Amino acid sequence: MPRPRKATDADVIAATQRVMQQVGPAQVTLGRIAAEAGVTAGALVQRFGSKRGLMLALMADFAGSAPAYFARLRADHQSPLDALRAHADNQAQMADSPATLAHHLAYLQIDLTDPDFHAHLGAHARDARDELRRLIADAVAAGELAPRTDVDGLTRAVQSVLTGALFVWATLREGTAAESVRADLDAVLAPHLA
Secondary structure, three states: OOOOOOOOHHHHHHHHHHHHHHOOHHHOOHHHHHHHHOOOHHHHHHHHOOHHHHHHHHHHHHHOOHHHHHHHHHHHOOOHHHHHHHHHHHHHHHHOOHHHHHHHHHHHHHHHHOHHHHHHHHHHHHHHHHHHHHHHHHHHHOOOEOOOOOHHHHHHHHHHHHHHHHHHHHHHOOOOHHHHHHHHHHHHHHHHEO
16 A cells, blocks of 8 residues: 655645635644644654744745746746736635735734744735736836836835735625725826826
Protein backbone atom coordinates (compact mmCIF):
# COMPACT_ATOMS: atom_id res chain seq x y z
CA MET A 1 0.00 0.00 0.00
CA PRO A 2 1.54 3.37 -1.02
CA ARG A 3 2.18 5.95 1.67
CA PRO A 4 -0.08 9.01 1.55
CA ARG A 5 1.43 12.04 -0.13
CA LYS A 6 3.06 14.42 2.30
CA ALA A 7 1.66 17.94 2.26
CA THR A 8 4.15 20.40 0.81
CA ASP A 9 4.93 23.73 2.45
CA ALA A 10 2.77 25.34 -0.24
CA ASP A 11 -0.12 23.02 0.73
CA VAL A 12 0.27 23.99 4.38
CA ILE A 13 0.46 27.70 3.54
CA ALA A 14 -2.72 27.40 1.45
CA ALA A 15 -4.46 25.53 4.27
CA THR A 16 -3.36 28.22 6.72
CA GLN A 17 -4.81 30.92 4.48
CA ARG A 18 -8.13 29.07 4.31
CA VAL A 19 -8.28 28.77 8.10
CA MET A 20 -7.40 32.46 8.49
CA GLN A 21 -10.37 33.41 6.30
CA GLN A 22 -12.67 31.45 8.59
CA VAL A 23 -11.45 32.56 12.02
CA GLY A 24 -9.50 35.31 13.73
CA PRO A 25 -5.99 35.01 15.19
CA ALA A 26 -7.16 33.82 18.61
CA GLN A 27 -9.00 30.86 17.06
CA VAL A 28 -6.20 29.76 14.73
CA THR A 29 -4.50 26.68 16.13
CA LEU A 30 -1.96 24.28 14.73
CA GLY A 31 -4.57 21.55 15.16
CA ARG A 32 -7.06 23.42 13.01
CA ILE A 33 -4.45 24.12 10.32
CA ALA A 34 -3.21 20.52 10.45
CA ALA A 35 -6.74 19.20 9.93
CA GLU A 36 -7.21 21.53 6.95
CA ALA A 37 -3.84 20.51 5.47
CA GLY A 38 -4.31 16.78 6.12
CA VAL A 39 -1.30 16.46 8.42
CA THR A 40 -0.75 16.27 12.17
CA ALA A 41 -0.08 19.22 14.43
CA GLY A 42 3.19 17.50 15.38
CA ALA A 43 4.27 17.52 11.75
CA LEU A 44 3.67 21.27 11.64
CA VAL A 45 5.75 21.77 14.78
CA GLN A 46 8.57 19.70 13.27
CA ARG A 47 8.44 21.73 10.07
CA PHE A 48 7.76 25.27 11.35
CA GLY A 49 8.61 25.14 15.07
CA SER A 50 5.45 26.85 16.31
CA LYS A 51 2.28 28.60 15.22
CA ARG A 52 4.28 31.84 15.06
CA GLY A 53 6.87 30.14 12.87
CA LEU A 54 4.15 28.91 10.52
CA MET A 55 2.51 32.33 10.37
CA LEU A 56 5.88 33.97 9.64
CA ALA A 57 6.48 31.42 6.87
CA LEU A 58 3.12 32.38 5.39
CA MET A 59 4.06 36.07 5.56
CA ALA A 60 7.47 35.40 3.99
CA ASP A 61 5.69 33.63 1.13
CA PHE A 62 3.24 36.54 0.84
CA ALA A 63 6.06 39.11 0.89
CA GLY A 64 7.53 37.85 -2.36
CA SER A 65 4.30 37.08 -4.16
CA ALA A 66 3.43 40.39 -5.86
CA PRO A 67 5.61 40.13 -9.01
CA ALA A 68 4.33 36.66 -9.95
CA TYR A 69 0.73 37.61 -9.12
CA PHE A 70 0.85 40.73 -11.33
CA ALA A 71 2.60 38.76 -14.09
CA ARG A 72 -0.39 36.38 -14.10
CA LEU A 73 -2.77 39.35 -14.32
CA ARG A 74 -0.83 40.74 -17.28
CA ALA A 75 -0.83 37.35 -18.99
CA ASP A 76 -4.60 37.03 -18.53
CA HIS A 77 -5.47 40.56 -19.71
CA GLN A 78 -4.12 42.34 -22.79
CA SER A 79 -5.33 45.69 -21.47
CA PRO A 80 -3.36 47.13 -18.53
CA LEU A 81 -6.57 48.70 -17.19
CA ASP A 82 -8.37 45.34 -17.41
CA ALA A 83 -5.52 43.81 -15.41
CA LEU A 84 -5.84 46.61 -12.87
CA ARG A 85 -9.60 46.04 -12.59
CA ALA A 86 -9.02 42.30 -12.16
CA HIS A 87 -6.65 43.14 -9.31
CA ALA A 88 -9.40 45.26 -7.75
CA ASP A 89 -11.80 42.32 -8.03
CA ASN A 90 -9.24 40.08 -6.31
CA GLN A 91 -8.78 42.64 -3.52
CA ALA A 92 -12.52 42.66 -2.97
CA GLN A 93 -12.43 38.94 -2.23
CA MET A 94 -10.85 39.81 1.13
CA ALA A 95 -14.29 41.09 2.04
CA ASP A 96 -16.64 38.41 0.80
CA SER A 97 -18.42 39.19 4.07
CA PRO A 98 -17.93 41.73 6.86
CA ALA A 99 -16.75 38.86 9.10
CA THR A 100 -14.04 37.84 6.63
CA LEU A 101 -12.80 41.43 6.43
CA ALA A 102 -12.81 41.59 10.24
CA HIS A 103 -10.54 38.52 10.29
CA HIS A 104 -8.18 40.20 7.83
CA LEU A 105 -8.11 43.32 9.98
CA ALA A 106 -7.27 41.29 13.08
CA TYR A 107 -4.30 39.78 11.27
CA LEU A 108 -3.35 43.22 9.94
CA GLN A 109 -3.12 44.47 13.52
CA ILE A 110 -0.46 41.82 14.17
CA ASP A 111 1.31 42.68 10.91
CA LEU A 112 1.44 46.35 11.86
CA THR A 113 2.63 45.92 15.45
CA ASP A 114 5.04 42.97 15.31
CA PRO A 115 8.31 43.98 13.62
CA ASP A 116 8.94 40.50 12.17
CA PHE A 117 5.53 40.41 10.52
CA HIS A 118 5.70 44.05 9.48
CA ALA A 119 8.94 43.50 7.58
CA HIS A 120 7.11 41.05 5.30
CA LEU A 121 4.02 43.26 5.00
CA GLY A 122 6.15 46.25 4.05
CA ALA A 123 8.06 44.29 1.43
CA HIS A 124 4.81 43.14 -0.15
CA ALA A 125 3.30 46.64 -0.10
CA ARG A 126 6.36 48.13 -1.81
CA ASP A 127 6.35 45.43 -4.50
CA ALA A 128 2.60 45.84 -5.03
CA ARG A 129 3.04 49.61 -5.39
CA ASP A 130 5.80 49.06 -7.97
CA GLU A 131 3.61 46.62 -9.90
CA LEU A 132 0.62 49.00 -9.81
CA ARG A 133 2.89 51.77 -11.08
CA ARG A 134 3.98 49.54 -13.98
CA LEU A 135 0.34 48.79 -14.88
CA ILE A 136 -0.55 52.48 -14.82
CA ALA A 137 2.53 53.42 -16.88
CA ASP A 138 1.63 50.64 -19.32
CA ALA A 139 -1.93 52.01 -19.54
CA VAL A 140 -0.51 55.44 -20.43
CA ALA A 141 1.78 53.87 -23.05
CA ALA A 142 -1.15 51.88 -24.48
CA GLY A 143 -3.26 55.03 -24.80
CA GLU A 144 -5.80 53.92 -22.20
CA LEU A 145 -4.83 56.75 -19.85
CA ALA A 146 -4.06 60.31 -20.88
CA PRO A 147 -0.42 61.12 -21.67
CA ARG A 148 -0.43 63.86 -19.01
CA THR A 149 -1.26 61.35 -16.24
CA ASP A 150 0.87 61.73 -13.11
CA VAL A 151 1.78 58.04 -12.89
CA ASP A 152 3.23 58.25 -9.37
CA GLY A 153 0.30 60.26 -8.03
CA LEU A 154 -2.28 57.98 -9.63
CA THR A 155 -0.45 54.91 -8.32
CA ARG A 156 -0.66 56.26 -4.78
CA ALA A 157 -4.36 57.09 -5.24
CA VAL A 158 -5.15 53.65 -6.65
CA GLN A 159 -3.31 51.85 -3.86
CA SER A 160 -5.16 53.96 -1.29
CA VAL A 161 -8.58 53.50 -2.85
CA LEU A 162 -8.18 49.73 -3.18
CA THR A 163 -7.54 49.52 0.55
CA GLY A 164 -10.00 52.17 1.66
CA ALA A 165 -12.91 50.96 -0.45
CA LEU A 166 -13.09 47.78 1.59
CA PHE A 167 -13.47 49.76 4.81
CA VAL A 168 -16.15 52.00 3.31
CA TRP A 169 -18.06 48.98 2.04
CA ALA A 170 -17.82 47.18 5.40
CA THR A 171 -19.14 50.26 7.16
CA LEU A 172 -21.97 51.15 4.78
CA ARG A 173 -22.68 47.66 3.37
CA GLU A 174 -24.21 49.01 0.19
CA GLY A 175 -24.05 46.43 -2.60
CA THR A 176 -21.18 43.99 -2.65
CA ALA A 177 -17.56 44.61 -1.77
CA ALA A 178 -16.62 43.93 -5.40
CA GLU A 179 -19.09 46.55 -6.65
CA SER A 180 -17.84 49.08 -4.12
CA VAL A 181 -14.16 48.53 -4.89
CA ARG A 182 -14.73 48.64 -8.64
CA ALA A 183 -16.85 51.82 -8.43
CA ASP A 184 -14.24 53.59 -6.32
CA LEU A 185 -11.42 52.50 -8.64
CA ASP A 186 -13.34 53.69 -11.70
CA ALA A 187 -14.00 57.05 -10.00
CA VAL A 188 -10.28 57.54 -9.41
CA LEU A 189 -9.39 56.49 -12.96
CA ALA A 190 -12.14 58.49 -14.73
CA PRO A 191 -10.35 61.87 -14.91
CA HIS A 192 -7.28 60.18 -16.38
CA LEU A 193 -8.94 58.11 -19.11
CA ALA A 194 -7.76 58.90 -22.61
